[in-house]
Amino acid sequence: MRFLFGRFVLLSLLAGVLGLAALTAPAWALEPVSISGDDTAIDLKPATDIYRNRGNNFQVATVPGADGIVRRIEVEAKSPRASGNWAVFALANNSDDQIDRLVVAPHFRLVGSGLLWPDLGSQRIASITPSQGFALERQPSSDADVFLVTLDPGTVITFVAELTSAKLPDLRLWEPNAYKDTINAFTLYRGIVLGIAGLLAVFLTILFVVKGSAMFPAAAALAWAVLAYICIDFDFWQKLMPLQPGQEPIWRAGTEAALAFSLAIFLFAYLNLNRWHRAVSISLVLWLLLLAGLGALSVFDPVIASGIARLSLAATAGIGLALIIGLAFHGFDRAVMLIPTWCLIILWLVAGWMTITGRIDNDIIQPALGGGLVLIVLLIGFTVMQHAFAGGTFAQGLLSDMERRSLALAGTGDAVFDWDVSRDRIFAGADGEALAGMPIASMNGPARDWLPVLHPDDRDRFKLTLDTILEHRRGRISQEFRLRDEDGHYHWVSLRARPVLGSDGEVVRCVGTLKDVTDLKKAEERLLHDALHDQLTGLPNRELFMDRMQAIGILAETRPDVHPTIFVIDLDRFKQVNDDFGIATGDTILLTVGRRLKRILKPQDSLARLGSDQFGLILVSETEVGAVAAFAEMLREAIKAPIMLANREIVLTGSIGLSGWAEQAVPEEVLKEAELAMYQAKRFGGDRIEPFRPAYKTIGSGRLQLESDLRRAFERGELSLAFQPIVRLDGGAVAGFEALMRWEHPKRGAISPAEFVPVAESTGLIVQLGQYALEEAAKRLGDLQRLTGDMSLFMSVNISSRQLIRQDLIADVKTVLERYRLPPETLKLELTESLVMDNPERSAQLLTRLRQLGVGLSLDDFGTGYSSLAYLMRFPFETLKIDQSFLRNNNQPQRPIILHSIVTMAHDLGLKVVAEGVESDLDVVQLRQLNCEYAQSFMFSPPLTFEAASRMLSDRMNGMKRAS
Ligand code: C2E
Ligand code: MG
Numbered sequence: 022m023r024f025l026f027g028r029f030v031l032l033s034l035l036a037g038v039l040g041l042a043a044l045t046a047p048a049w050a051l052e053p054v055s056i057s058g059d060d061t062a063i064d065l066k067p068a069t070d071i072y073r074n075r076g077n078n079f080q081v082a083t084v085p086g087a088d089g090i091v092r093r094i095e096v097e098a099k100s101p102r103a104s105g106n107w108a109v110f111a112l113a114n115n116s117d118d119q120i121d122r123l124v125v126a127p128h129f130r131l132v133g134s135g136l137l138w139p140d141l142g143s144q145r146i147a148s149i150t151p152s153q154g155f156a157l158e159r160q161p162s163s164d165a166d167v168f169l170v171t172l173d174p175g176t177v178i179t180f181v182a183e184l185t186s187a188k189l190p191d192l193r194l195w196e197p198n199a200y201k202d203t204i205n206a207f208t209l210y211r212g213i214v215l216g217i218a219g220l221l222a223v224f225l226t227i228l229f230v231v232k233g234s235a236m237f238p239a240a241a242a243l244a245w246a247v248l249a250y251i252c253i254d255f256d257f258w259q260k261l262m263p264l265q266p267g268q269e270p271i272w273r274a275g276t277e278a279a280l281a282f283s284l285a286i287f288l289f290a291y292l293n294l295n296r297w298h299r300a301v302s303i304s305l306v307l308w309l310l311l312l313a314g315l316g317a318l319s320v321f322d323p324v325i326a327s328g329i330a331r332l333s334l335a336a337t338a339g340i341g342l343a344l345i346i347g348l349a350f351h352g353f354d355r356a357v358m359l360i361p362t363w364c365l366i367i368l369w370l371v372a373g374w375m376t377i378t379g380r381i382d383n384d385i386i387q388p389a390l391g392g393g394l395v396l397i398v399l400l401i402g403f404t405v406m407q408h409a410f411a412g413g414t415f416a417q418g419l420l421s422d423m424e425r426r427s428l429a430l431a432g433t434g435d436a437v438f439d440w441d442v443s444r445d446r447i448f449a450g451a452d453g454e455a456l457a458g459m460p461i462a463s464m465n466g467p468a469r470d471w472l473p474v475l476h477p478d479d480r481d482r483f484k485l486t487l488d489t490i491l492e493h494r495r496g497r498i499s500q501e502f503r504l505r506d507e508d509g510h511y512h513w514v515s516l517r518a519r520p521v522l523g524s525d526g527e528v529v530r531c532v533g534t535l536k537d538v539t540d541l542k543k544a545e546e547r548l549l550h551d552a553l554h555d556q557l558t559g560l561p562n563r564e565l566f567m568d569r570m571q572a573i574g575i576l577a578e579t580r581p582d583v584h585p586t587i588f589v590i591d592l593d594r595f596k597q598v599n600d601d602f603g604i605a606t607g608d609t610i611l612l613t614v615g616r617r618l619k620r621i622l623k624p625q626d627s628l629a630r631l632g633s634d635q636f637g638l639i640l641v642s643e644t645e646v647g648a649v650a651a652f653a654e655m656l657r658e659a660i661k662a663p664i665m666l667a668n669r670e671i672v673l674t675g676s677i678g679l680s681g682w683a684e685q686a687v688p689e690e691v692l693k694e695a696e697l698a699m700y701q702a703k704r705f706g707g708d709r710i711e712p713f714r715p716a717y718k719t720i721g722s723g724r725l726q727l728e729s730d731l732r733r734a735f736e737r738g739e740l741s742l743a744f745q746p747i748v749r750l751d752g753g754a755v756a757g758f759e760a761l762m763r764w765e766h767p768k769r770g771a772i773s774p775a776e777f778v779p780v781a782e783s784t785g786l787i788v789q790l791g792q793y794a795l796e797e798a799a800k801r802l803g804d805l806q807r808l809t810g811d812m813s814l815f816m817s818v819n820i821s822s823r824q825l826i827r828q829d830l831i832a833d834v835k836t837v838l839e840r841y842r843l844p845p846e847t848l849k850l851e852l853t854e855s856l857v858m859d860n861p862e863r864s865a866q867l868l869t870r871l872r873q874l875g876v877g878l879s880l881d882d883f884g885t886g887y888s889s890l891a892y893l894m895r896f897p898f899e900t901l902k903i904d905q906s907f908l909r910n911n912n913q914p915q916r917p918i919i920l921h922s923i924v925t926m927a928h929d930l931g932l933k934v935v936a937e938g939v940e941s942d943l944d945v946v947q948l949r950q951l952n953c954e955y956a957q958s959f960m961f962s963p964p965l966t967f968e969a970a971s972r973m974l975s976d977r978m979n980g981m982k983r984a985s
């Protein structure tokens with residue numbers, strides 16, 4: 022109420038002052054201001070002449086007095102701070118009474134003080150000398166120069182004021198009582214504002230003590246700065262601590278710098294700009310250093326310091342506005358909350374700017390701006406207070422252990438599992454994300470209600486887990502179950518709980534947490550898959566392959582129908598592909614090949630990637646030799662099919678090695694055998710299928726030894742030929758012989774050609790060996806024909822691939838035919854299918870020319886390869902030798918049918934048939950029925966030495982002679 026009353030008085034007084042000031046006519050030439058008894062305040066400025074730089078001795082003409090005489094007066098400067106400036110005005114008392122008035126020049130006026138080089142106030146007038154009478158008497162006042170003037174009725178007096186500053190912002194003539202009232206009115210207002218500001222500063226400081234957050238000290242600093250500012254502005258400081266004249270600007274500039282400094286700090290601290298924006302922090306620190314420097318500067322040059330502080334305030338407000346708008350758009354709460362305060366700050370600054378530039382010019386604006394500052398701090402106080410009390414009790418650091426635990430549980434995001442054992446009620450907390458989508462209704466109730474939503478495989482485990490914990494009364498549940506969610510999908514849920522015992526030692530509750538761990542579980546499965554599968558093709562890797570081989574091996578041991586075949590497939594020249602087309606293309610090719618191979622498999626077979634371009638395969642679905650061969654051929658074809666890549670066609674081939682599963686085989690060994698076979702296929706030029714042969718084993722290690730031994734053997738004559746009779750099935754007569762190489766090794770004894778022929782083939786020694794065999798066989802055939810006189814007796818000689826490639830074969834054959842005068846058709850050359858198929862074009866050419874010589878051609882080991890008979894008939898064979906493996910496995914039910922079809926087909930194509938390795942009489946009968954021409958087997962005769970063979974022939978001849 023007092024405050025309002027004060028304002029009222031203040032305003033009415035000011036209205037009077039302004040009204041009167043307007044009424045007084047401005048007098049540009051020095052003209053006396055006439056005074057009547059009832060004016061309260063007259064603005065003397067318009068009627069005052071200012072004389073600048075007139076030195077310490079000032080002369081001026083007075084206005085004409087009542088007597089009309091103009092005098093000259095001379096005034097001597099007395100003040101040590103005299104500026105050399107002088108002000109002259111004249112007053113006329115036209116009334117009939119003596120009038121007392123106060124001449125008042127305030128030290129500081131915010132209005133029109135200026136922005137950049139502000140006028141920060143100072144003593145204005147040192148003394149006033151009248152044209153008559155004594156110098157005016159100075160009245161006590163700390164913020165204005167006040168002089169008492171007494172004017173007698175009818176006098177006109179000129180006054181010369183000695184100025185102590187360059188400017189005289191305001192000069193008024195007051196009625197003493199009115200002046201006192203105005204001062205009093207302002208004092209009340211100032212007191213209230215100061216009180217509020219002081220309280221706010223103290224309050225915010227206390228808040229800072231209670232709450233550590235940086236925004237509180239920043240707000241408190243601002244409050245103190247405001248308090249300091251209005252203390253100075255309201256001339257309160259003077260009263261506590263009298264200032265030396267001339268010190269006032271320093272204080273004023275200092276408080277302005279403090280305002281600028283604390284406002285910047287507050288903005289920064291409140292918006293928490295240092296948390297993410299490093300650059301902002303750095304620029305703020307620089308800014309603050311500048312402002313702190315300003316504080317120091319204000320001691321030396323308050324005017325500049327204050328100018329910069331005022332600019333800084335404007336800059337802070339501008340930048341702050343931009344920041345607040347920006348952050349508010351990003352939904353930053355604090356920025357939104359600061360908007361009203363900041364609007365007020367900007368409004369205040371605009372008003373301040375209008376005031377200091379003189380756009381607003383009245384007496385209440387300066388105290389009003391002081392009040393505005395307090396209002397701003399009040400608003401800031403409210404804003405930060407919200408933060409002081411937000412967060413409730415938890416923010417205070419006063420947590421009970423219970424609360425801490427419950428907060429921790431909420432923090433993990435796990436759901437609560439609480440099984441009240443005696444009432445058999447499970448509570449599964451449904452709040453939060455932990456069990457989103459779960460059938461919460463079924464999970465809250467008796468334990469048995471869980472069973473229907475559990476995965477069938479997990480039900481027993483769940484029951485067992487709960488039962489066990491009840492029985493043992495200790496331990497922990499840590500289990501993972503699958504629960505069906507509302508959509509019918511299963512989620513992995515981890516349950517971790519502990520029993521709570523009652524006073525009787527029985528389990529009363531079981532409490533813990535539930536958590537959806539589906540993602541974790543999936544990742545685990547993925548990891549497991551990755552550990553056992555190849556990353557690129559997704560096929561099992563070597564480890565898993567070995568494991569599967571082990572399992573199949575055990576199965577093969579117990580089940581007679583399981584005959585696995587192990588394949589090792591390696592792409593030929595794959596490194597070249599990688600080099601030419603890049604790794605990425607190489608990967609694509611591997612992926613493609615992997616998929617193609619996989620497509621050929623039956624579900625029970627398995628394919629794996631063993632290494633870079635190596636695949637392993639366990640074939641279980643096919644057991645029969647022909648079918649396995651056909652399967653191998655399919656693999657070869659699948660690899661060979663062109664791969665289209667970016668409009669380019671890449672054709673790759675593969676080398677395929679395979680190995681059957683012998684009894685009691687070790688998986689590693691079998692795989693090694695298949696690998697050896699594969700390497701052999703590679704050695705033969707790739708794009709080939711090679712079954713494992715024991716000889717391959719020596720190719721690695723003992724191979725060198727064997728090689729040199731073989732070379733020596735040939736020179737020492739350790740090699741010889743054995744002759745196995747080929748008999749006519751119809752009658753059992755010997756129709757001819759097959760020449761088979763023999764090596765009697767001095768240390769190792771007899772070595773099978775199956776072992777040394779591949780070695781000889783790979784070294785090139787086979788050429789000499791082959792020539793020797795051809796020569797020797799032809800020679801012996803000639804001997805036998807002469808011995809028996811049977812010129813149809815024939816001799817078969819095995820030909821190897823190297824021999825076939827050489828041009829000399831035809832010449833060699835021609836030579837032996839002529840040398841031993843043999844009928845050409847009695848010399849037969851045996852070639853295997855794979856040998857012919859290695860280079861079909863060239864073979865066809867060669868075989869045709871051999872045929873033109875008249876020699877016979879036999880297709881050896883038919884049935885172990887994989888080409889169709891019809892295809893092979895492109896070559897001019899005249900005899901077909903069915904491989905012994907066909908007749909050996911005679912427990913297969915479909916064998917007679919295959920045998921039948923081979924023989925009939927061969928006959929249809931005009932071929933004679935030799936059955937190798939016939940073992941039983943039953944077979945003989947069967948073959949006879951099929952009209953198979955010849956047989957070659959141990960049953961009839963093993964391979965014989967030449968002597969034994971010729972003895973056998975002559976015995977038979979004698980026998981026949983005797984019979985006839
Ligand atoms: P091949 O041409 O199929 O020769 C027949 C093989 O079957 C011979 O084995 C023979 O002893 C064997 N055999 C004959 N009857 C039976 C039987 O009833 N049961 C069983 N289990 N085996 C029987 P051998 O002498 O060990 O020769 C193996 C292979 O070595 C030959 O198979 C042939 O491919 C190759 N070979 C032999 N001599 C030469 C040669 O001078 N030059 C070339 N390049 N290869 C030869
Ligand atoms: Mg043969």
Ligand code: MG
Nearest residue numbers: 881882902937
């Ligand atoms: Mg054979």
